[in-house]
Amino acid sequence: MLSRMNLVCVIIYVSLLLSFSIEIIEATPIISKRETFHEKKPSPFNTVIIFGDSTCDNGNTWRLSNYTYPPKKFFYKGRFSNGPTWVEYLSKLLHAKEMNYAYGGATTDTNYVKAVSGFDGEIPVPGIKQEVEDKFKTQVSAKSLNPDKTLYIVAHQGNDYLNNPKIFPVECVKHLYDVWVELANFGAKHILINNFFNLKNLPEVTKNYGVISRLLTGLVSKMHNAAIDGFVWQFKRTHKDVKFYILPMDQVWEEFKDPNLKKSLGITDVNSACVLRIDKTKNYTICPNPDEHFYWDHIHPSTKVHNFIAVKVYNIITGQK
Numbered sequence: 001m002l003s004r005m006n007l008v009c010v011i012i013y014v015s016l017l018l019s020f021s022i023e024i025i026e027a028t029p030i031i032s033k034r035e036t037f038h039e040k041k042p043s044p045f046n047t048v049i050i051f052g053d054s055t056c057d058n059g060n061t062w063r064l065s066n067y068t069y070p071p072k073k074f075f076y077k078g079r080f081s082n083g084p085t086w087v088e089y090l091s092k093l094l095h096a097k098e099m100n101y102a103y104g105g106a107t108t109d110t111n112y113v114k115a116v117s118g119f120d121g122e123i124p125v126p127g128i129k130q131e132v133e134d135k136f137k138t139q140v141s142a143k144s145l146n147p148d149k150t151l152y153i154v155a156h157q158g159n160d161y162l163n164n165p166k167i168f169p170v171e172c173v174k175h176l177y178d179v180w181v182e183l184a185n186f187g188a189k190h191i192l193i194n195n196f197f198n199l200k201n202l203p204e205v206t207k208n209y210g211v212i213s214r215l216l217t218g219l220v221s222k223m224h225n226a227a228i229d230g231f232v233w234q235f236k237r238t239h240k241d242v243k244f245y246i247l248p249m250d251q252v253w254e255e256f257k258d259p260n261l262k263k264s265l266g267i268t269d270v271n272s273a274c275v276l277r278i279d280k281t282k283n284y285t286i287c288p289n290p291d292e293h294f295y296w297d298h299i300h301p302s303t304k305v306h307n308f309i310a311v312k313v314y315n316i317i318t319g320q321k
Helices: 004-025 060-064 086-093 128-136 159-163 169-186 210-217 220-238 249-255 259-265 303-318
Strands: 047-051 097-100 150-154 190-194 243-247 269-273 275-277 284-286 293-295
Touching: 047 086, 047 128, 086 097, 086 303, 128 169, 150 169, 159 169, 159 210, 169 190, 169 220, 190 303, 220 243, 243 303, 249 303
Parallel strands: 047 097, 047 150, 150 190, 190 243, 269 293
Antiparallel strands: 275 284
């Protein structure tokens, strides 16, 4: 008999093989029309609780840095973008209270891979595990929340790999899995996660970074998503009372190759960053057409993309898509 963990490893292995097969068969990217929002029924949630990294941080790292990072001259009120993040847009679409514990720079667990932020990694921040255990559970009682009306978001976009390129994706995702289990044990009935976009779609300047180059050759994106599939399968087997939603971030990035979608959003540049740091200083350059960029800086999307993601997530959780 195979142990549960061995079964998970088998699922991951099969998923990885299938992903390579699908790539060979499908020569064209996944394309869909622009996401649209139609409020047809009452919101399914009145509270959204967020754990994650810079892709959904609404200013926590900025406040921790005494409002110095990210610099407000180039980034919107502590967001790592030029406007609100997708979880903020989503909360508004749902007419829900937002409880945001995400920190820019967060890894899955700072005891696994150190979580840091700042201009040069000088600011320690909590990992996602610590956001749940030290920031959330110490402040909030499960009895104060209606589990049927509360959506938990666990967002992760790969700081573990950036901070330590030698880690194995199965280990990284296992730490995320542990967070899902901890939230389920706390009483969560609705959890949303994301998979990983393909690193090949990063801006050209970013792909030239040494660490990113190594990750690209290591097929980290595919291995991470195969691990996500395996651990989601395991989680659903053991937590049948939890509704699990997955944001296919890999598909979102592919969709922006569609010229019609880019045109509808007024985006003309998907290959370069608008805001770039000048060497190792605290100064940045900014592009002349900021509203037309997919990427705001070397790795973070613009608020237009965040808004698009929010509508996609809304449609996923309400069953409209």
